[in-house]
Amino acid sequence: MPKLTMVQAINLALHQEMEKDDSVLVMGEDVGVNGGVFRATDGLIDKFGPERAIDTPLAESAIIGTAIGMAINGLKPVTEMQFSGFSYLSIPQLEGNAARMRTRSRGQHTVPMVVRMPYGGGVRALEHHSESKETYYAHTPGMKTVIPSTPATAYGLLLAAIRDPDPVVFMEPKHSYRAFKEEVNDNGEAMELGKARIVQEGTDITVISWGAMLHKTQKIVEEMNEQGGASIELVDLQSIHPMDAETIAASVTKTGRCVIVQEAQKTLGPASEIISIINDKALMYLEAPVRRVTGYDLIMPYFARENYYLPSAGRIRRAIEETLGF
Amino acid sequence: MPTKVIQKFSISYMQVLDEEGNVDDKLDPKLSKDELLKLYKVMLLARRADERMLKLQRQGRLGTLPVCVGQEAVSAAAAMALDKEDWMVTAYRELAGRLMKGESLLNPMLVYAGFEEGNAGEGNDHLLPVAIILGSQVPHAVGLAYAEKVKGTKNVALSFHGDGAASEGDVHEAMNFAAVWKAPVVFMNQNNHWAISTPLGKQMNTETLAQRSISYGIPGIQVDGNDALAVYRATKEAVDRARKGEGPSLIEANTYRMLMHTTADDPKKYRSEDEVQEWVKRDPITRFKLYLEKKGILNDKLNDQFEEEIKTQIEDAVQQFESFTDYKIETPFDVTYGTEVASLSEQREEFLADLKKDQDHA
Numbered sequence: 146m147p148k149l150t151m152v153q154a155i156n157l158a159l160h161q162e163m164e165k166d167d168s169v170l171v172m173g174e175d176v177g178v179n180g181g182v183f184r185a186t187d188g189l190i191d192k193f194g195p196e197r198a199i200d201t202p203l204a205e206s207a208i209i210g211t212a213i214g215m216a217i218n219g220l221k222p223v224t225e226m227q228f229s230g231f232s233y234l235s236i237p238q239l240e241g242n243a244a245r246m247r248t249r250s251r252g253q254h255t256v257p258m259v260v261r262m263p264y265g266g267g268v269r270a271l272e273h274h275s276e277s278k279e280t281y282y283a284h285t286p287g288m289k290t291v292i293p294s295t296p297a298t299a300y301g302l303l304l305a306a307i308r309d310p311d312p313v314v315f316m317e318p319k320h321s322y323r324a325f326k327e328e329v330n331d332n333g334e335a336m337e338l339g340k341a342r343i344v345q346e347g348t349d350i351t352v353i354s355w356g357a358m359l360h361k362t363q364k365i366v367e368e369m370n371e372q373g374g375a376s377i378e379l380v381d382l383q384s385i386h387p388m389d390a391e392t393i394a395a396s397v398t399k400t401g402r403c404v405i406v407q408e409a410q411k412t413l414g415p416a417s418e419i420i421s422i423i424n425d426k427a428l429m430y431l432e433a434p435v436r437r438v439t440g441y442d443l444i445m446p447y448f449a450r451e452n453y454y455l456p457s458a459g460r461i462r463r464a465i466e467e468t469l470g471f
Numbered sequence: 472m473p474t475k476v477i478q479k480f481s482i483s484y485m486q487v488l489d490e491e492g493n494v495d496d497k498l499d500p501k502l503s504k505d506e507l508l509k510l511y512k513v514m515l516l517a518r519r520a521d522e523r524m525l526k527l528q529r530q531g532r533l534g535t536l537p538v539c540v541g542q543e544a545v546s547a548a549a550a551m552a553l554d555k556e557d558w559m560v561t562a563y564r565e566l567a568g569r570l571m572k573g574e575s576l577l578n579p580m581l582v583y584a585g586f587e588e589g590n591a592g593e594g595n596d597h598l599l600p601v602a603i604i605l606g607s608q609v610p611h612a613v614g615l616a617y618a619e620k621v622k623g624t625k626n627v628a629l630s631f632h633g634d635g636a637a638s639e640g641d642v643h644e645a646m647n648f649a650a651v652w653k654a655p656v657v658f659m660n661q662n663n664h665w666a667i668s669t670p671l672g673k674q675m676n677t678e679t680l681a682q683r684s685i686s687y688g689i690p691g692i693q694v695d696g697n698d699a700l701a702v703y704r705a706t707k708e709a710v711d712r713a714r715k716g717e718g719p720s721l722i723e724a725n726t727y728r729m730l731m732h733t734t735a736d737d738p739k740k741y742r743s744e745d746e747v748q749e750w751v752k753r754d755p756i757t758r759f760k761l762y763l764e765k766k767g768i769l770n771d772k773l774n775d776q777f778e779e780e781i782k783t784q785i786e787d788a789v790q791q792f793e794s795f796t797d798y799k800i801e802t803p804f805d806v807t808y809g810t811e812v813a814s815l816s817e818q819r820e821e822f823l824a825d826l827k828k829d830q831d832h833a
Contacts, residue, residue, distance in 0.1 A: 174666070174669065175668045175669060177668075178668050178740070178741045179667065179668035179740055179741050180740070182667065182735070182736070200668070200673050202638040202673065202674050202675065203605060203635040203636065203638045203639060203666050203669065203674065204640065205639075206640055207638075207640075230603075230604070231604060234604070234639070234640075234641075269534045269535070269585070270534070270535055271536075271603055271733075272603050273603050412814065441804070441818045442807075442812075442814065442815055442818060443803045443804065443807055443815075444803065444807065446587070447582070447586060448534055448585035449585030449586045450802075450803065453800050453822075453826065454803070457829050459825070459828060459829040459832055459833075460829070
């Protein structure tokens with residue numbers, strides 16, 4: 146099994162799926178000759194030609210709009226929004242059409258497409274290059290929203306997203322693109338969408354996160370587990386919508402305590418929904434109030450202040466300790 | 472019934488100053504000596520500032536930044552056609568024009584050092600912050616111009632966008648609105664031939680961007696964008712029309728992005744060095760300098776003096792941004808709304824308490 150970074154794993158999944166299925170293509174700004182600004186689509190134009198690795202004019206709405214037409218007519222476009230901060234120009238097409246076509250036509254016309262977009266902070270970038278707005282997409286019925294946190298899951302979830310019969314927004318935590326390598330089982334098998342992943346089993350507290358925060362949280366959980374005193378269960382949410390209520394409820398039912406770590410702003414973020422699920426399905430098992438460590442309800446500051454505004458290791462650790470000690 | 476031609480259109484191209492610094496007397500906008508030297512100095516300042524900021528970025532003292540090398544004439548000369556009360560909105564490759572409009576050099580350095588504080592200041596009262604979402608600023612210019620019309624002033628708005636942004640719906644929609652409203656606005660398209668790796672031929676299927684003006688029913692022209700005098704002349708004419716209530720215009724300035732898109736980009740991956748060298752020969756500053764020398768208003772001594780003054784000005788700005796301490800970490804909580812929001816005030820308290828705990832622990 147090759148050891149890959151997340152961006153290499155994404156690139157590998159695209160190469161394999163385009164090889165396997167002639168209807169799959171990639172399209173977006175700078176995805177062809179340049180191989181994408183993060184090189185996620187590197188080499189695709191050489192292997193599959195400019196008709197399947199399309200350098201589009203610069204227009205996010207038209208990228209999604211034309212991809213919808215392609216998807217209805219038998220192709221499987223994997224579109225790239227260069228940064229999630231530019232993707233909002235495509236929301237009228239996503240919300241107004243991609244998400245609705247199946248229900249509007251009672252299943253006659255469907256939109257099997259993927260919208261890849263790097264998102265999240267911590268890379269010292271310019272404005273619009275650092276926010277986490279998964280709620281925008283997760284709040285649209287008819288679309289699925291997925292966030293991988295590791296190279297191996299990026300590979301398996303992207304394959305699943307491409308093979309899914311509906312539009313999938315695939316948000317890639319750019320802070321994790323090259324942060325670490327891991328072995329990726331490149332056997333062409335897709336993971337299942339809509340499922341959370343138990344990263345590490347434990348019995349005293351459930352800690353749930355996703356995206357770049359999962360990796361940050363995992364380090365703290367590993368330190369705390371090594372220091373002993375508590376057995377922490379770590380859950381990678383992975384699927385923002387639909388959300389895996391079963392796994393969340395089962396874990397919290399077992400541990401009775403829960404902390405959620407979310408990079409996105411606080412109000413109406415995925416953590417709010419996780420807490421609602423716990424309220425609905427596991428409230429009577431709780432030993433302590435559920436805590437969330439999140440971003441603030443602010444525009445993501447430029448990078449001089451950025452690190453102060455991302456959930457800090459200290460905040461995550463204190464929330465876990467305080468919830469354990471409640 | 473046979474078909475018949477019902478409308479015919481054409482698009483003009485203007486060059487006033489050729490690559491050797493020769494001026495076309497009939498088209499010469501006849502700027503004063505002071506104006507010519509000011510224009511030269513601003514272009515030179517932008518060039519040297521870009522070179523300095525590029526080094527600072529490579530040393531990790533600034534973050535990712537776009538450079539404007541090769542495009543100084545477009546924004547500097549266009550901005551020179553504005554009065555103080557006129558509005559200007561830009562994307563991120565108009566450093567020279569922003570300096571001409573009165574922004575301090577400290578400001579872009581602060582922005583590229585990661586501080587929003589660099590978006591505000593004395594020189595920014597009729598200049599909006601750099602717009603990074605391509606084309607999104609163009610409708611704002613139309614709104615600014617419309618408001619001036621409502622207020623009964625003669626002020627106008629000048630808007631910049633690039634060849635890539637011209638593919639965005641916002642740009643089209645803005646121009647159509649402006650035409651319908653006869654808004655006093657000038658649209659400057661900086662056609663620098665590359666949108667990151669996407670060349671003009673993949674961006675559009677037309678010979679010019681200027682011809683889009685025809686579809687909106689507004690005047691349009693293509694100018695040599697590396698010719699400061701042509702840019703100035705075309706902009707001044709468009710600004711004058713707007714001031715007289717004759718509505719918007721579109722100018723396409725044909726120029727070239729000589730360096731990378733931003734410091735995160737590697738142009739070797741997608742374009743040839745030969746192509747770049749062809750454009751280096753048409754450098755807007757070299758040409759303008761030759762012209763000023765031929766005209767007898769610039770010599771080596773004066774040029775050296777300018778270089779020295781510019782060096783001092785840049786080093787002052789570098790020193791200022793690197794010693795910038797006049798800010799609070801928690802400012803974002805105080806500038807998100809104009810009225811108090813209780814949940815945010817609560818988060819502000821939590822933020823400061825957590826910050827203290829983190830710092831105590833560290």
